[in-house]
Amino acid sequence: MTKQDLDHLSWDEWDEVNDPRPANFEFDKVVEEAISRRGFLSGIVAFGSGAAVMGSGLLNSTAAHAMGHSGSRFAFDPIGIFTDNTVHVPEGYSWSNLASWGDPLFSDAPVELDQAIGGSVESSDRIFGENTDGMELFNINGHEVIAVNHEYVNKGTNLPATGGDVNSAEDVRKLQNLQGVTVMEVARGEAGWEVVVDSPFNRRIHHNTEMRIAGPAAGHPLLQTAADPEGMTVLGTLNNCGAGRTPWGTYLTCEENFNGYFGSTDEGFELPEGYDRYGIGLEGRYNYEGFDPRFDVSQNPNEPHRFGYIVEIDPADPTSTPVKRTALGRFKHENAACALAPDGRVVVYLGDDERGEYLYRYVSNGVYQPGGDTDHLLDDGTLYVARFDTDGTGEWVELSEENTGMNDVETRIFTRMAASAAGGTTMDRPEWVAVNPNSVEAYCALTNNSRRAPGWTNRGGDLAEPVVGSPNPRAENRYGQIVRWFPSNDDHAADLFRWDLYVMAGNPGLHSDAYAGSGNIHMGNLFNSPDGMMFDSAGILWIQTDGNDSNEEGYVGMGNNQMLAGDPETGEIVRFLTAPNGAEVTGITWSSDRRTMFVGIQHPDAPFPDGEGMLPRSTVVAVWRNDGGLVG
Numbered sequence: 001m002t003k004q005d006l007d008h009l010s011w012d013e014w015d016e017v018n019d020p021r022p023a024n025f026e027f028d029k030v031v032e033e034a035i036s037r038r039g040f041l042s043g044i045v046a047f048g049s050g051a052a053v054m055g056s057g058l059l060n061s062t063a064a065h066a067m068g069h070s071g072s073r074f075a076f077d078p079i080g081i082f083t084d085n086t087v088h089v090p091e092g093y094s095w096s097n098l099a100s101w102g103d104p105l106f107s108d109a110p111v112e113l114d115q116a117i118g119g120s121v122e123s124s125d126r127i128f129g130e131n132t133d134g135m136e137l138f139n140i141n142g143h144e145v146i147a148v149n150h151e152y153v154n155k156g157t158n159l160p161a162t163g164g165d166v167n168s169a170e171d172v173r174k175l176q177n178l179q180g181v182t183v184m185e186v187a188r189g190e191a192g193w194e195v196v197v198d199s200p201f202n203r204r205i206h207h208n209t210e211m212r213i214a215g216p217a218a219g220h221p222l223l224q225t226a227a228d229p230e231g232m233t234v235l236g237t238l239n240n241c242g243a244g245r246t247p248w249g250t251y252l253t254c255e256e257n258f259n260g261y262f263g264s265t266d267e268g269f270e271l272p273e274g275y276d277r278y279g280i281g282l283e284g285r286y287n288y289e290g291f292d293p294r295f296d297v298s299q300n301p302n303e304p305h306r307f308g309y310i311v312e313i314d315p316a317d318p319t320s321t322p323v324k325r326t327a328l329g330r331f332k333h334e335n336a337a338c339a340l341a342p343d344g345r346v347v348v349y350l351g352d353d354e355r356g357e358y359l360y361r362y363v364s365n366g367v368y369q370p371g372g373d374t375d376h377l378l379d380d381g382t383l384y385v386a387r388f389d390t391d392g393t394g395e396w397v398e399l400s401e402e403n404t405g406m407n408d409v410e411t412r413i414f415t416r417m418a419a420s421a422a423g424g425t426t427m428d429r430p431e432w433v434a435v436n437p438n439s440v441e442a443y444c445a446l447t448n449n450s451r452r453a454p455g456w457t458n459r460g461g462d463l464a465e466p467v468v469g470s471p472n473p474r475a476e477n478r479y480g481q482i483v484r485w486f487p488s489n490d491d492h493a494a495d496l497f498r499w500d501l502y503v504m505a506g507n508p509g510l511h512s513d514a515y516a517g518s519g520n521i522h523m524g525n526l527f528n529s530p531d532g533m534m535f536d537s538a539g540i541l542w543i544q545t546d547g548n549d550s551n552e553e554g555y556v557g558m559g560n561n562q563m564l565a566g567d568p569e570t571g572e573i574v575r576f577l578t579a580p581n582g583a584e585v586t587g588i589t590w591s592s593d594r595r596t597m598f599v600g601i602q603h604p605d606a607p608f609p610d611g612e613g614m615l616p617r618s619t620v621v622a623v624w625r626n627d628g629g630l631v632g
């Protein structure tokens with residue numbers, strides 16, 4: 001692969017090149033067996049009805065409208081697919097830009113992004129960063145404050161003057177500043193929703209912001225470095241993907257593909273034990289190692305042990321120090337979905353987004369008391385890995401010393417190895433978990449494994465071809481699926497659960513077998529690769545996609561990436577929003593009055609939102625009903 005090809009890979013594609021994983025996972029086999037037991041699946045997931053009823057051929061948006069709307073709980077007419085370079089929402093709704101990469105948070109930053117250089121180094125920590133992802137809105141003494149992640153950077157977009165080459169410490173500094181987290185006040189002005197420039201809440205947290213390390217791994221020798229011999233203080237948070245919010249009003253940002261930032265200036269450096277499973281190698285994606293010794297593992301071999309955590313940020317206090325909560329484990333954290341058990345213990349569901357990794361749950365030892373001390377709740381608790389069984393039940397298996405053969409601290413630093421030892425069920429890329437506020441159940445998007453390009457080698461020769469035509473419903477999880485579980489005794493802290501599939505995405509326009517998708521997929525709601533997911537206060541599940549928008553081969557008729565709304569009770573799924581071509585939809589939150597929805601548009605290929613000749617800019621958009629009604 002050429003360097004340019006490598007630069008254009010998504011994170012999961014890059015991982016497949018650097019750290020290939022087997023094609024099949026236990027969860028897929030569990031689903032196959034469960035499906036072959038007739039009667040297990042709910043009506044929602046019975047296969048083929050969509051294909052049988054709708055036949056083949058692509059329907060237009062009018063047909064989509066007609067199909068999606070009859071007798072549904074949704075207050076809008078579903079939209080059709082789009083393949084253009086803008087955002088679409090249903091009739092009666094409007095949208096506008098809230099914040100795009102380069103927009104000033106402070107008045108000392110330029111109002112307009114310098115298109116020739118992609119913004120200056122000096123302004124790079126004073127502006128809205130790139131690649132918007134998970135977000136949450138907090139109402140703080142009447143102020144609407146959004147905390148939002150900037151997952152990664154597109155080098156060619158951010159460094160147009162060098163064609164994306166990272167040639168200097170300045171280039172590195174700029175890229176470091178454009179990632180992390182933005183905290184910003186927003187307000188509804190005459191021109192619609194806008195960032196409040198110079199608000200005292202505004203803050204950029206990036207790759208050099210000082211953070212405190214807390215929980216079981218704090219101070220451990222594996223977290224000690226020359227710059228931090230105590231192992232208690234770290235600079236920065238990396239690859240902030242999904243998010244979460246605690247019951248006490250703090251923001252949780254999730255470090256996902258942290259491995260890609262580390263490399264070695266010494267090609268002969270022998271990688272330490274534990275790097276391999278996390279995909280940490282000799283070459284980083286941004287050449288940080290060439291100009292910032294902290295990211296050169298030959299000089300600082302413990303630095304990668306200080307990333308891959310959940311970080312808690314207090315959006316109400318711009319001077320507060322973010323805290324890395326090591327008790328929630330170290331892996332490629334997708335998001336952090338919080339729930340409260342009936343006894344007040346805090347439950348956090350956590351996905352590890354890499355093929356063949358796991359779904360986790362954290363349960364605090366202490367209980368949450370409104371107004372009480374919350375500092376210990378994410379430091380002192382138990383971590384579990386999910387095991388799914390073919391009879392539709394499952395269990396959260398504790399990552400105890402007995403189950404893992406590792407001590408408590410080791411399970412938090414090398415959590416992936418602990419989960420393997422404990423016998424968790426390997427999954428196909430768990431993305432966001434969403435907890436239903438109106439019913440004791442949680443959902444997880446298992447996005448796809450569509451990214452295996454021909455010719456990529458599979459280390460260890462473990463790529464066994466599945467036998468097509470066997471009970472296996474799908475030789476490849478090309479379109480993705482959403483699993484959900486129902487905790488025993490209506491208690492998120494209970495160790496047992498029942499599970500089923502909420503949806504198996506598919507393409508009934510092309511297939512009449514299991515690739516047509518489950519019964520709630522039809523020609524009016526085609527999508528692939530569910531990723532971001534969040535319930536609104538009415539109990540509607542919002543599903544965002546990060547998939548293949550080529551509209552070719554298996555993806556014909558699916559349009560651009562999109563956001564859909566799902567009814568958890570009937571299984572009905574309808575399309576609400578489509579993104580510009582090339583972009584994924586990721587991140588969703590609401591104004592306090594629930595009359596505006598904020599949605600993230602990440603990595604558009606096209607020059608969205610400014611038009612021809614301009615740099616493409618990741619953007620958070622505001623969406624509202626023209627009649628001022630509720631949108632969530």
Ligand code: FEO
Nearest residue numbers: 241256334353431
């Ligand atoms: Fe950052 Fe797994 O998406």
Ligand code: CA
Nearest residue numbers: 241431531532
């Ligand atoms: Ca994601």
Ligand code: CA
Nearest residue numbers: 431447531546
């Ligand atoms: Ca994704």
Ligand code: CA
Nearest residue numbers: 151546584602
């Ligand atoms: Ca992404």
